[in-house]
Amino acid sequence: MRRVVITGMGVFSAAGKNKESFFQNLTRGESGIRRITQFDPAPLSVQIAAEISDYNPNDYFPAKRQDLLDRFAQFALIAAGEAMESSGITVKEEDRPRFGVVMGSGMGGAGSFDAGYHNLYARQATRLHPFTIPKIMHNAATSQVCMEYGAQGPALATATACSSSGHAIGEAFHLIKFGLADVMLAGGADAPITYGMMRCWESVRILALGNGNPRTACRPFSADREGLVIGEGAGVLLLEELSHATRRGARIYGEVAGYGMSSDATHITQPTVDGPARAIRMALEEAGHRPEEIDYINAHGTGTRLNDPTETQVVKAVFKDHARKVAISSTKSMHGHVMGATGAVELVATVMALECGVIPPTANYTQPDPECDLDYVPNQAREKPIQVALSNSFAFGGLNAVLLVRRWDG
Amino acid sequence: MDAGEKVMEIIAREQHLEPSKVTMDSTFAELGIDSLDGVNILFALEEEFKIDIPDAVAQNMKSVRQVVDSLTRVLEGKDVSDLTAMAKGGTPAVSN
Numbered sequence: 001m002r003r004v005v006i007t008g009m010g011v012f013s014a015a016g017k018n019k020e021s022f023f024q025n026l027t028r029g030e031s032g033i034r035r036i037t038q039f040d041p042a043p044l045s046v047q048i049a050a051e052i053s054d055y056n057p058n059d060y061f062p063a064k065r066q067d068l069l070d071r072f073a074q075f076a077l078i079a080a081g082e083a084m085e086s087s088g089i090t091v092k093e094e095d096r097p098r099f100g101v102v103m104g105s106g107m108g109g110a111g112s113f114d115a116g117y118h119n120l121y122a123r124q125a126t127r128l129h130p131f132t133i134p135k136i137m138h139n140a141a142t143s144q145v146c147m148e149y150g151a152q153g154p155a156l157a158t159a160t161a162c163s164s165s166g167h168a169i170g171e172a173f174h175l176i177k178f179g180l181a182d183v184m185l186a187g188g189a190d191a192p193i194t195y196g197m198m199r200c201w202e203s204v205r206i207l208a209l210g211n212g213n214p215r216t217a218c219r220p221f222s223a224d225r226e227g228l229v230i231g232e233g234a235g236v237l238l239l240e241e242l243s244h245a246t247r248r249g250a251r252i253y254g255e256v257a258g259y260g261m262s263s264d265a266t267h268i269t270q271p272t273v274d275g276p277a278r279a280i281r282m283a284l285e286e287a288g289h290r291p292e293e294i295d296y297i298n299a300h301g302t303g304t305r306l307n308d309p310t311e312t313q314v315v316k317a318v319f320k321d322h323a324r325k326v327a328i329s330s331t332k333s334m335h336g337h338v339m340g341a342t343g344a345v346e347l348v349a350t351v352m353a354l355e356c357g358v359i360p361p362t363a364n365y366t367q368p369d370p371e372c373d374l375d376y377v378p379n380q381a382r383e384k385p386i387q388v389a390l391s392n393s394f395a396f397g398g399l400n401a402v403l404l405v406r407r408w409d410g
Numbered sequence: 411m412d413a414g415e416k417v418m419e420i421i422a423r424e425q426h427l428e429p430s431k432v433t434m435d436s437t438f439a440e441l442g443i444d445s446l447d448g449v450n451i452l453f454a455l456e457e458e459f460k461i462d463i464p465d466a467v468a469q470n471m472k473s474v475r476q477v478v479d480s481l482t483r484v485l486e487g488k489d490v491s492d493l494t495a496m497a498k499g500g501t502p503a504v505s506n
């Protein structure tokens with residue numbers, strides 16, 4: 001059986017622009033949520049987001065390249081760059097057909113969409129910029145990453161809302177495990193902080209307002225939680241077949257050992273207990289682990305009224321007595337809900353927790369909720385050796401992706 | 411500024427090239443202008459001159475001089491049916 005290990009990681013987020021600063025901020029409980037700066041949010045009821053506010057594309061891309069890159073694809077390339085660099089890999093010309101890419105995105109080129117429609121409807125433009133299509137398409141991130149690194153193997157894009165990058169990494173894991181590729185870059189990117197997109201989300205009435213202090217706006221599992229906070233960024237992991245990695249003496253950050261996916265098939269927005277529970281059981285079964293062997297769960301933990309108690313019931317349904325012993329945290333409290341990138345960003349946090357033996361907390365936790373009565377690692381990072389961890393992604397549309405990762409001790 | 415200068419300025423701007431690199435005799439190939447760059451330049455010209463450049467005319471633009479010639483004819487409201495015919499693989503109705 002082919003095993004799949006993580007040999008590179010990159011993250012670009014409001015909570016940190018590389019994996020080290022990101023994990024340091026998470027373990028300090030430092031939130032990246034602030035007032036929106038990309039446009040004047042004054043007309044909105046929700047004026048906050050986990051935004052990479054001091055981002056300047058000129059620091060990363062030449063002008064000609066920028067013309068064809070929406071903000072989400074830029075983020076994808078930056079995180080992929082860190083993943084490649086941290087892996088130390090060089091893919092030989094003849095190995096390129098065995099090197100692939102799977103990137104997820106919930107919203108694609110939202111900013112380019114918004115700008116195009118503004119020109120069309122508000123400014124009565126009769127023609128739109130010809131780069132609109134290559135910038136907005138959901139597969140732009142995948143294709144740009146393929147082009148950047150000459151990845152000619154299996155490549156696709158996932159668009160399963162908040163599970164997009166969970167599915168992307170899971171599919172890439174299986175492509176390697178089942179012999180279709182040896183090396184895969186997998187993750188996700190989203191840049192949904194646009195006036196139009198914020199208006200769309202605002203109308204769903206599940207966003208935290210963050211009046212007073214944006215930093216503490218996202219309070220998953222806390223009784224006073226008021227909703228999710230939209231974030232932007234990217235996370236990318238380099239997955240590699242084990243013998244391929246060991247032959248080149250690669251540093252191994254962890255092993256992807258299980259992947260579960262399921263569909264609720266009930267409601268377009270309301271989560272169920274059964275669907276996510278089945279996805280977790282699938283991941284456990286593939287990896288050959290019993291529930292009581294799981295030390296840490298990086299929760300979906302959006303901070304909405306509905307998600308957090310439902311996810312709590314999911315954990316109880318699968319883990320029974322062990323549910324009270326497993327450490328659970330939602331790092332969305334700090335990096336926000338990065339939409340299609342969130343599964344990848346959270347898997348980076350999970351793998352770093354395995355590596356460092358430090359569990360990042362659920363920040364901004366103030367009051368226990370009787371319906372959320374498990375160990376959410378409130379506010380303080382916890383030093384604890386962990387061997388096996390899960391990362392949950394449960395999407396609007398009832399599509400669930402769960403990844404199981406194991407510590408690598410060589 | 412005449413149409414030729416404006417076209418060269420727009421091509422340099424859209425391709426992020428030094429203006430001195432773009433001359434009336436430059437071909438799109440020499441300037442590294444691929445098909446997608448080409449439609450971007452057409453878009454910029456249409457915006458600048460507030461005109462519509464028909465697809466048939468656009469297909470004949472492979473050099474700076476061709477762009478300027480075709481554009482001038484569109485701007486002057488001249489008949490461009492020969493270009494249309496050429497694009498369809500026919501013989502030009504008018505040769506000049």
